[in-house]
Amino acid sequence: MTVQYILEIIGTGFFSISGALAATDKSKPDWFGVTFIGFITSIGGGSVRDILLGSYPLGWVRDVNFIYSIITGIVIASLFFKVLIKLRRTFFLFDTLGIAMFTILGTEKALSFNIHPLVAAIMGMFSAVMGGVLRDVLTNEIPVIFKKEVYATACLVGALFYIFLDSVSENRNLNIIISMFLIFIIRIISIKYNLSLPKFRTEDQEEPVNK
Amino acid sequence: MTVQYILEIIGTGFFSISGALAATDKSKPDWFGVTFIGFITSIGGGSVRDILLGSYPLGWVRDVNFIYSIITGIVIASLFFKVLIKLRRTFFLFDTLGIAMFTILGTEKALSFNIHPLVAAIMGMFSAVMGGVLRDVLTNEIPVIFKKEVYATACLVGALFYIFLDSVSENRNLNIIISMFLIFIIRIISIKYNLSLPKFRTEDQEEPVNK
Amino acid sequence: MTVQYILEIIGTGFFSISGALAATDKSKPDWFGVTFIGFITSIGGGSVRDILLGSYPLGWVRDVNFIYSIITGIVIASLFFKVLIKLRRTFFLFDTLGIAMFTILGTEKALSFNIHPLVAAIMGMFSAVMGGVLRDVLTNEIPVIFKKEVYATACLVGALFYIFLDSVSENRNLNIIISMFLIFIIRIISIKYNLSLPKFRTEDQEEPVNK
Numbered sequence: 339m340t341v342q343y344i345l346e347i348i349g350t351g352f353f354s355i356s357g358a359l360a361a362t363d364k365s366k367p368d369w370f371g372v373t374f375i376g377f378i379t380s381i382g383g384g385s386v387r388d389i390l391l392g393s394y395p396l397g398w399v400r401d402v403n404f405i406y407s408i409i410t411g412i413v414i415a416s417l418f419f420k421v422l423i424k425l426r427r428t429f430f431l432f433d434t435l436g437i438a439m440f441t442i443l444g445t446e447k448a449l450s451f452n453i454h455p456l457v458a459a460i461m462g463m464f465s466a467v468m469g470g471v472l473r474d475v476l477t478n479e480i481p482v483i484f485k486k487e488v489y490a491t492a493c494l495v496g497a498l499f500y501i502f503l504d505s506v507s508e509n510r511n512l513n514i515i516i517s518m519f520l521i522f523i524i525r526i527i528s529i530k531y532n533l534s535l536p537k538f539r540t541e542d543q544e545e546p547v548n549k
Numbered sequence: 550m551t552v553q554y555i556l557e558i559i560g561t562g563f564f565s566i567s568g569a570l571a572a573t574d575k576s577k578p579d580w581f582g583v584t585f586i587g588f589i590t591s592i593g594g595g596s597v598r599d600i601l602l603g604s605y606p607l608g609w610v611r612d613v614n615f616i617y618s619i620i621t622g623i624v625i626a627s628l629f630f631k632v633l634i635k636l637r638r639t640f641f642l643f644d645t646l647g648i649a650m651f652t653i654l655g656t657e658k659a660l661s662f663n664i665h666p667l668v669a670a671i672m673g674m675f676s677a678v679m680g681g682v683l684r685d686v687l688t689n690e691i692p693v694i695f696k697k698e699v700y701a702t703a704c705l706v707g708a709l710f711y712i713f714l715d716s717v718s719e720n721r722n723l724n725i726i727i728s729m730f731l732i733f734i735i736r737i738i739s740i741k742y743n744l745s746l747p748k749f750r751t752e753d754q755e756e757p758v759n760k
Numbered sequence: 761m762t763v764q765y766i767l768e769i770i771g772t773g774f775f776s777i778s779g780a781l782a783a784t785d786k787s788k789p790d791w792f793g794v795t796f797i798g799f800i801t802s803i804g805g806g807s808v809r810d811i812l813l814g815s816y817p818l819g820w821v822r823d824v825n826f827i828y829s830i831i832t833g834i835v836i837a838s839l840f841f842k843v844l845i846k847l848r849r850t851f852f853l854f855d856t857l858g859i860a861m862f863t864i865l866g867t868e869k870a871l872s873f874n875i876h877p878l879v880a881a882i883m884g885m886f887s888a889v890m891g892g893v894l895r896d897v898l899t900n901e902i903p904v905i906f907k908k909e910v911y912a913t914a915c916l917v918g919a920l921f922y923i924f925l926d927s928v929s930e931n932r933n934l935n936i937i938i939s940m941f942l943i944f945i946i947r948i949i950s951i952k953y954n955l956s957l958p959k960f961r962t963e964d965q966e967e968p969v970n971k
């Protein structure tokens with residue numbers, strides 16, 4: 339059991355807490371619905387990455403500890419719901435750490451498939467954000483990555499920075515920590531100062547082409 | 550041609566009738582739209598399971614009889630629409646039987662990949678419900694499994710029970726029939742007595758964390 | 761570098777322009793959102809086809825030129841937005857050509873997996889329309905293929921015609937061009953004369969079965 343494995347299992351549990359809390363945001367789902375959404379949020383990103391890479395077996399299919407971690411997360415979300423809502427600031431920090439970790443570990447995994455660094459960075463970003471995208475699609479919401487754009491852009495920037503570090507330094511652990519920290523900082527600063535990317539077009543739009 | 554194969558082909562046709570009838574519920578789609586939705590409803594669950602397992606080729610890609618069965622289902626749905634609507638009680642029983650069958654056969658297939666029983670049960674449940682989830686996502690609805698929760702929970706319970714039976718008895722056919730019957734009974738009773746799972750939280754909710 | 765490869769790369773760029781213009785139709789997304797949607801629109805159809813076939817590695821994962829083409833498309837969409845909107849008629853012709861090309865090349869690829877021609881035609885149609893379906897699902901719209909039905913039906917007819925030609929003539933290039941032309945003509949005529957497929961049911965509908 340490596341440190342990385344333990345972090346992945348813990349990160350999965352955090353994602354399921356996050357998914358469960360988000361699921362209760364819009365509706366009052368029952369236990370099954372919350373667990374299903376927590377599950378998809380947790381394993382969605384890594385599953386999309388692995389299916390796109392053709393990397394089988396998927397982590398949670400091979401190793402039931404991911405399932406246990408998700409269930410534990412759901413139970414914690416239920417037992418400590420009020421506390422977690424109050425601790426949302428603290429929880430947000432953990433959530434951002436989780437996203438940073440999933441991005442960099444996903445990028446590293448993609449690189450091991452000998453693909454172009456740009457594609458690997460996209461795969462890393464997908465690892466972190468696609469669970470949330472699937473959750474939003476299932477609950478009939480516009481995915482948050484289209485609204486809080488710095489969220490996914492921070493992942494992409496961090497992934498590209500990791501690939502750069504990886505090409506100039508062999509200190510893998512340090513590369514991972516620095517890149518994760520970059521994602522963390524970009525997201526925290528962008529939220530603190532309410533920064534966002536420029537809109538694609540700012541002038542009044544004419545009717546675009548149909549397709 | 551085994552009995553199981555024939556049941557699978559017939560079950561696929563039933564799912565496409567069910568998908569076609571559900572598709573006409575919300576809008577007035579044309580023939581292509583209804584066929585597309587019937588198709589996705591029929592093959593969605595098994596395809597999601599096989600893609601997650603990395604089990605290639607997918608059933609309907611390998612064997613065109615699944616396509617013929619789906620098209621037959623769409624034609625029947627069109628020709629006998631009024632009758633099928635009137636027979637909705639009877640049709641509901643067939644639909645529940647189909648769901649029960651897909652769950653248990655999906656669980657059995659997943660077990661053959663030497664994965665943990667809990668993961669196999671999830672795969673079995675996915676086989677039965679993911680077609681409907683994809684149908685609802687495509688038609689911009691909140692998936693019914695989040696509303697009529699006993700639907701998917703019954704599949705999960707039946708799948709776990711099948712795995713238990715499989716570990717204590719070698720009579721495969723009897724195990725399949727008993728587990729299918731359990732899913733059938735749970736769903737029928739839960740609808741007859743309007744049973745549902747407890748809500749995740751019943752007290753008034755405060756604003757949950759954003760993610 | 762074959763002609764086919766160059767056409768595929770150019771077609772991918774056209775799809776990303778088309779996706780970017782469609783993305784700005786409903787909301788005012790930022791650069792990340794538009795790029796993400798353009799990306800999914802471009803690579804979605806081919807990725808769905810390849811994942812269903814189990815054909816790895818996916819084109820854009822193996823070859824970064826697809827990514828460059830997508831990014832170029834997004835930049836062009838931004839720089840020449842007003843012109844492109846004014847040229848919508850011309851652009852529509854290119855878009856239809858792209859759809860026709862993706863359908864036939866997708867069908868040909870699927871045939872190389874030794875699957876039934878009917879399944880191969882479905883795969884060809886998926887290659888052309890699934891990018892748009894994923895785009896619509898992500899932006900919380902009812903997929904256009906359920907509204908402008910001749911769009912996907914034209915692809916299916918062209919794919920089946922290609923398979924017929926392929927079985928009677930060995931002149932591959934001519935077969936491709938004729939089949940693409942058929943898709944092109946069906947779509948143009950159906951839009952010019954506002955043709956659509958018959959509705960699945962025209963009489964007043966009773967309440968259909970629940971599922």
